[in-house]
Amino acid sequence: MARVSDSAAVSHVGRIRSNNQDSGLAGTGLFVVADGMGGHAGGDVASAIAITRIAEADVHYSSAQDAEFALQASLVAANALLAETVFEHAELTGMGTTVSALAVLGDEVAIAHIGDSRIYLYRDGDVSQITVDHTFVQRLVDSGRITEEEAAVHPRRSVLMRVLGDVDSSPEVDTSILATRSGDRWLLCSDGLSGVVSPEQIRAEFAQGGRAHDLAQRLVKDALDAGAPDNVTVVVVDIGETEPLRTDPLIVGSAASPLSFATPEPTRVRSMRLPPFRLHPVRESHFEPDSQDYLDELIEEDRRRVRRRRAVWLGSIITLAAAIVVAGVLAYQWTQTRYFVGSSSGTVAIYRGVQQSLGPIELNELYLKTDIALADLKPYDQKIVEATISADSLEEAQEIVARLDASRVPG
Incomplete structure (x- = not known):
C-alpha cells in the first residue's frame, strides 16, 4: 500500500516583505500551507492560528471520507478561532488566511482548500493543478471574460473571494477525495511561488528528482530568482512504499514562532463575534471583499477597464488609419507636380x-x-x-x- 515516503516544508520571507505571513506544516499524514493577510500586524497571526488549529487533525482516520470531514471541520473551527481572536484584539480586524490541506490515507488523499494557495500533483512527468483559486480574476476567467494570460497581469489579481477570517462565520471550503499511488509527488504552495514561477518551471524542477527537501529548496530559490515579491512557502509530499524518511511534524513560517498574545479558547461562546465596524483598515492589497456591493463594484471597474482598453485600441487604429490617409493624399499631391x-x-x-x-x-x-x-x-x-x-x-x-x-x- 502507498504511504508517505518523504516530505518537506520550507518557508521564506521573500525579497520584499519585512515579515513572513505564511505558515506551513509537514506532519505525519497531514500537510498544510496557509498564506496570511491583513497587514504586518495580522497576516502572520492568522496563518499561525490556522496551522496550529488544523494541525490537531493530524491523526489516523479509518477512511478518506472521515479525513475529508475532519479537514473541513478543522478549517471551520480555525475560522471561528480567528473571529474570536479579532474580538479579543481589535487591532487584528480584517486579518485572514488561505488554507490548502492534504491528508494521506494509503492510496487516497483528502483535500480541503480555501483561497489562492495551491495544490499540484506530479505524476508520470506531468504537473496538474488540483485546486481552483478563489479569486476575483479566476471568476472572470471561469466566466470567459478574460484569458489566463490577462488574469496573470490583472490589477485585481490579488483580490480573494473566499478566506478564513473574521468576515464569514460559515466559510465555503472546497473538499475532495482523490486517488494517489506510489511515485506521486504532491506540492502545496502559497501564491508566493505560483505567482512568479510557471507550471512549466515547476514541472522541470520535479523532473530533476531528488529528495523532497531538495525539491522544496529549489522551488523556493526559483521564486527568489524571480523577485519573490511575496512570502514563499512550499510543502512537498512523496508517495511511495518505503518507510518515511522523516516522522516528526515540521512547522515552518510564522507558525514556527510563538504568538505574542494569548488566543481565546475555541469553544468560547459569545453573543456577538464581530465588532460592528472595522477599527483599522486592511493595509494589504491581498484581501477579500466584504459585500456583494463591493463585488459588483469590482466587476464594474473591470468593465470600465475593458472599455478603456478598447477605446485606446480603437483610438490607435483610427489615428493610424488617419495617418495613412494623410500620407496617401500628400503623396498623391506630390505626384501631380511631376x-x-x-x-x-x-x-x-x-x-x-x-x-x-x-x-x-x-x-x-x-x-x-x-x-x-x-x-x-x-x-x-x-x-x-x-x-x-x-x-x-x-x-x-x-x-x-x-x-x-x-x-x-x-x-
Whole structure:
C-alpha cells in the first residue's frame, strides 16, 4: 500500500516583505500551507492560528471520507478561532488566511482548500493543478471574460473571494477525495511561488528528482530568482512504499514562532463575534471583499477597464488609419507636380504624374497629346519615348517635346 515516503516544508520571507505571513506544516499524514493577510500586524497571526488549529487533525482516520470531514471541520473551527481572536484584539480586524490541506490515507488523499494557495500533483512527468483559486480574476476567467494570460497581469489579481477570517462565520471550503499511488509527488504552495514561477518551471524542477527537501529548496530559490515579491512557502509530499524518511511534524513560517498574545479558547461562546465596524483598515492589497456591493463594484471597474482598453485600441487604429490617409493624399499631391513624356496611340504625349501605379490606381493621367508621330522620330528617340522620359515640371516636359519635334526625320 502507498504511504508517505518523504516530505518537506520550507518557508521564506521573500525579497520584499519585512515579515513572513505564511505558515506551513509537514506532519505525519497531514500537510498544510496557509498564506496570511491583513497587514504586518495580522497576516502572520492568522496563518499561525490556522496551522496550529488544523494541525490537531493530524491523526489516523479509518477512511478518506472521515479525513475529508475532519479537514473541513478543522478549517471551520480555525475560522471561528480567528473571529474570536479579532474580538479579543481589535487591532487584528480584517486579518485572514488561505488554507490548502492534504491528508494521506494509503492510496487516497483528502483535500480541503480555501483561497489562492495551491495544490499540484506530479505524476508520470506531468504537473496538474488540483485546486481552483478563489479569486476575483479566476471568476472572470471561469466566466470567459478574460484569458489566463490577462488574469496573470490583472490589477485585481490579488483580490480573494473566499478566506478564513473574521468576515464569514460559515466559510465555503472546497473538499475532495482523490486517488494517489506510489511515485506521486504532491506540492502545496502559497501564491508566493505560483505567482512568479510557471507550471512549466515547476514541472522541470520535479523532473530533476531528488529528495523532497531538495525539491522544496529549489522551488523556493526559483521564486527568489524571480523577485519573490511575496512570502514563499512550499510543502512537498512523496508517495511511495518505503518507510518515511522523516516522522516528526515540521512547522515552518510564522507558525514556527510563538504568538505574542494569548488566543481565546475555541469553544468560547459569545453573543456577538464581530465588532460592528472595522477599527483599522486592511493595509494589504491581498484581501477579500466584504459585500456583494463591493463585488459588483469590482466587476464594474473591470468593465470600465475593458472599455478603456478598447477605446485606446480603437483610438490607435483610427489615428493610424488617419495617418495613412494623410500620407496617401500628400503623396498623391506630390505626384501631380511631376510630368513625363511618353506615347499615346502612336504619337508623343505629355503625362502628369509618375509612371507607377498602386494596384488598379494609376498615378498619372494624359495631359497633352501632340501631333508628333512616333514613326517620324529617329529609332533611338522612339525607344526612349516608349520607355518614357521623366520631367520635374511641365516646362521641362514641353522642352523635351520641342527637342523631339526638332529632331524628327524629314518626311
